[in-house]
Amino acid sequence: MATADLNGITFHINTKISTIKKSLQLRKIDEEPSLKTVLSKIVHEMFLLNNFLNQLELECHHQERQQNQLKELEESLEKDYNEAQHLMENIPIHLPKAILNSAVGLTVKNEEQHRDVEADRAKKPAKEAKCIKEAPFITAEEFEAVPAYMRGRLTYNQVNAVIQEINKAVVSKYKIMRQPAKSMSSAARNLYFRFQAEETKDTKGEFFIMEADIEEFRQLKADKRFHSVLTILRHCQRLREIRSSYLVRFAVC
Incomplete structure (x- = not known):
């Protein structure tokens, strides 16, 4: 989450809290009929603040999960890079040239066959299973x-x-x-x-x-x-x- 967004959220929360504090400074609010609307406003503001904090908590959990996933991805990429680096640095130098050329030719041929198979699959797309419709969550x-x-x-x-x-x-x-x-x-x-x-x-x-x-x-x-x-x-x-x-x-x- 960007710093500007966090500052905006902090300002919004502080504003809500300040509004509630100012409203609570009124004495004997429940004894005066003319001030009952103020009490209703306080309850409404507290309800909105509670919902906002719940939403913020969900967003924090989401960001935390994303951070953990990115960390796992980084570790996996680093492992793959180290293995590839090790293979590149330890290529056997005693392989016969003819065998090496034959292997390269076989690899190219296999790649061409693989591309042909993929092209055939693209020409005949499989029927997609119809998804079961679900109701979206309420915002x-x-x-x-x-x-x-x-x-x-x-x-x-x-x-x-x-x-x-x-x-x-x-x-x-x-x-x-x-x-x-x-x-x-x-x-x-x-x-x-x-x-x-x-x-x-x-x-x-x-x-x-x-x-x-x-x-x-x-x-x-x-x-x-x-x-x-x-x-x-x-x-x-x-x-x-x-x-x-x-x-x-x-x-x-």
């Missing part, structure tokens, strides 16, 4: 724009955790749908027939799940909080409902 800006009555006490991380579980359930379902019938277990075959029965003309080409699928594949209860998260996901256009035959299907947008 911090989107979560803050969600109306307060929808959010309730839900946090940004809780909403994205539910999205992650829903995506895993979708992947598990459609892996069964694409599995050859001969390789299915009895339980998987029963699920497959149930999934087929839930398909309608409105679900053609859609990736969807139902509450039963979430409870089947993930340890996630379809309780009141879960339905509150679904409301947010529909609001943010991550899921949409498909209703028919008294059944509710949640399709990935």
